Amino acid sequence: MAVVTSSRRRFGLAAMAVAAMLLAIFWATRGWEAGPPIYDGLPLQTEPYRYLQPAPGQATTAPPTSGSENVKPSNQGLPFIANTNESPPQAELQADPNAIAIPPSVPNLTITVTPVPPVAPIPNGKLDGNVYRMAITAPGGAPIGVRPGGHVTVFLRGTGASGKTVIDRFSAGRWSALPTVMPGAGFHSADSDQLADFALVLLPDSSGLSGGVRAAIAVAVVLAVIGLLLVAVRLLRR
Amino acid sequence: MLSPTLILAHAFGARYDLPVPLYLFVLGGAAVVFASFLLVVRREVAPADGPTTGDGGYVAPHRPLLGGLGLLLLAFLIYSGIHGSQEIAENILPTMFWLIVWIGVPISCGVLGDWTPWVNPFATLARLVDRDDLRQRLIGGPALSWPRWLGFWPATLIFFLVASGELIYNGWATRPIVTAVSLVVYALISALGGLLFGAEVWLERGEMFSVLWATWGRLGYWRFGRPGRRRFLGGVDQPR
Numbered sequence: 001m002a003v004v005t006s007s008r009r010r011f012g013l014a015a016m017a018v019a020a021m022l023l024a025i026f027w028a029t030r031g032w033e034a035g036p037p038i039y040d041g042l043p044l045q046t047e048p049y050r051y052l053q054p055a056p057g058q059a060t061t062a063p064p065t066s067g068s069e070n071v072k073p074s075n076q077g078l079p080f081i082a083n084t085n086e087s088p089p090q091a092e093l094q095a096d097p098n099a100i101a102i103p104p105s106v107p108n109l110t111i112t113v114t115p116v117p118p119v120a121p122i123p124n125g126k127l128d129g130n131v132y133r134m135a136i137t138a139p140g141g142a143p144i145g146v147r148p149g150g151h152v153t154v155f156l157r158g159t160g161a162s163g164k165t166v167i168d169r170f171s172a173g174r175w176s177a178l179p180t181v182m183p184g185a186g187f188h189s190a191d192s193d194q195l196a197d198f199a200l201v202l203l204p205d206s207s208g209l210s211g212g213v214r215a216a217i218a219v220a221v222v223l224a225v226i227g228l229l230l231v232a233v234r235l236l237r238r
Numbered sequence: 239m240l241s242p243t244l245i246l247a248h249a250f251g252a253r254y255d256l257p258v259p260l261y262l263f264v265l266g267g268a269a270v271v272f273a274s275f276l277l278v279v280r281r282e283v284a285p286a287d288g289p290t291t292g293d294g295g296y297v298a299p300h301r302p303l304l305g306g307l308g309l310l311l312l313a314f315l316i317y318s319g320i321h322g323s324q325e326i327a328e329n330i331l332p333t334m335f336w337l338i339v340w341i342g343v344p345i346s347c348g349v350l351g352d353w354t355p356w357v358n359p360f361a362t363l364a365r366l367v368d369r370d371d372l373r374q375r376l377i378g379g380p381a382l383s384w385p386r387w388l389g390f391w392p393a394t395l396i397f398f399l400v401a402s403g404e405l406i407y408n409g410w411a412t413r414p415i416v417t418a419v420s421l422v423v424y425a426l427i428s429a430l431g432g433l434l435f436g437a438e439v440w441l442e443r444g445e446m447f448s449v450l451w452a453t454w455g456r457l458g459y460w461r462f463g464r465p466g467r468r469r470f471l472g473g474v475d476q477p478r
Contacts, residue, residue, distance in 0.1 A: 012470075016470075162415075181409075214415075215415055215419045218419050219419065219423065222422075226426060229430070230430075237377065
């Protein structure tokens with residue numbers, strides 16, 4: 001049994017005091033600029049979803065925003081990123097500059113993310129939010145595409161409706177589903193080898209079970225496993 | 239990493255401009271990481287200057303009123319998670335669990351000491367079922383002994399699963415109903431642990447929140463009945 005020497009302890013306490021003082025000075029001088037605090041990735045400052053075409057009875061919100069970024073083709077090696085301006089954004093486009101087929105003569109690019117009405121009905125489910133048109137253009141408006149073998153990454157925020165979702169892309173005159181992941185609570189992401197219109201789609205619930213019923217089933221399964229475990233322990237003790 | 243098609247960022251969401259220059263942010267982050275390694279550097283220590291005790295008084299005595307309040311809060315949160323809005327920002331459960339319980343409580347224990355044993359609902363459940371007559375009826379004998387090889391692995395494994403829910407699968411795990419069902423499942427597991435092994439052993443070795451908060455509590459100022467000295471880090475030099 002041993003203890004930390006008192007000089008080490010004094011050093012530790014002094015370090016903590018200095019850290020607390022620096023923190024206090026920071027908050028007193030610049031902390032007010034920090035804006036909404038970032039709570040470890042949970043989007044707790046989520047504003048209500050802004051619909052381009054609100055359904056009857058839906059709460060009135062401000063119209064959805066568009067996002068636009070002007071960048072140099074190299075972008076200093078950093079990814080191209082453009083997002084809408086809600087909190088948090090409802091749509092975002094990310095692209096590696098090397099994945100974009102940029103003509104050598106183009107001095108700069110404009111990346112846009114724009115809410116648009118669906119150009120055709122979505123066949124595989126219900127639209128969850130807005131359709132977003134994602135584009136990269138040269139000065140003058142000429143569209144720039146994705147290099148063969150490359151891809152861009154699309155992020156769409158859901159409205160909070162429960163159910164399985166997928167990102168659909170409208171290209172070649174039809175909607176098709178893309179492999180979709182959820183990189184964060186409420187956010188959905190997919191890679192695409194084309195710039196196009198994208199929509200988050202709520203797939204039909206094939207089980208027909210509500211969330212409460214699913215929860216009850218999960219708990220019942222665990223109870224059954226526990227019951228079997230107790231029986232097994234009892235039998236092994238005989 | 240062979241095919242990095244997408245970065246699964248932990249904190250994707252709104253982007254905010256930092257109120258400090260980027261170089262300060264990067265230097266500060268690096269300094270914190272560096273300092274965290276200093277904690278495990280071997281140090282010269284002096285013999286204890288007084289009598290020391292072991293860590294035998296780990297499990298705090300049961301206080302029914304506080305334990306009942308903890309259980310009521312847990313029941314309320316589970317109800318909210320299942321029947322409330324499934325929007326994370328509109329449901330109290332994700333905030334209470336993933337921010338207050340998962341992040342805030344450990345930090346408070348690291349400052350104050352482990353104040354949680356009396357209100358931890360999972361500990362209360364383990365104590366409630368820690369009854370010989372119940373064990374006799376359900377498993378036909380006394381409590382099982384805790385295998386030495388098991389060590390703290392149950393708590394470690396559960397911690398790993400919850401941390402994965404926060405850091406990797408947070409798109410799914412932070413949904414209110416998922417968090418609520420997980421809490422129900424864990425409450426059942428904790429009750430099972432208390433029944434099979436007895437509350438004292440289960441809370442000391444297997445119940446993840448008890449182990450986690452007790453570990454953090456070693457850094458805090460007050461001991462709350464545990465061995466050690468009343469000062470910051472006063473529980474660090476006490477053995478398990």
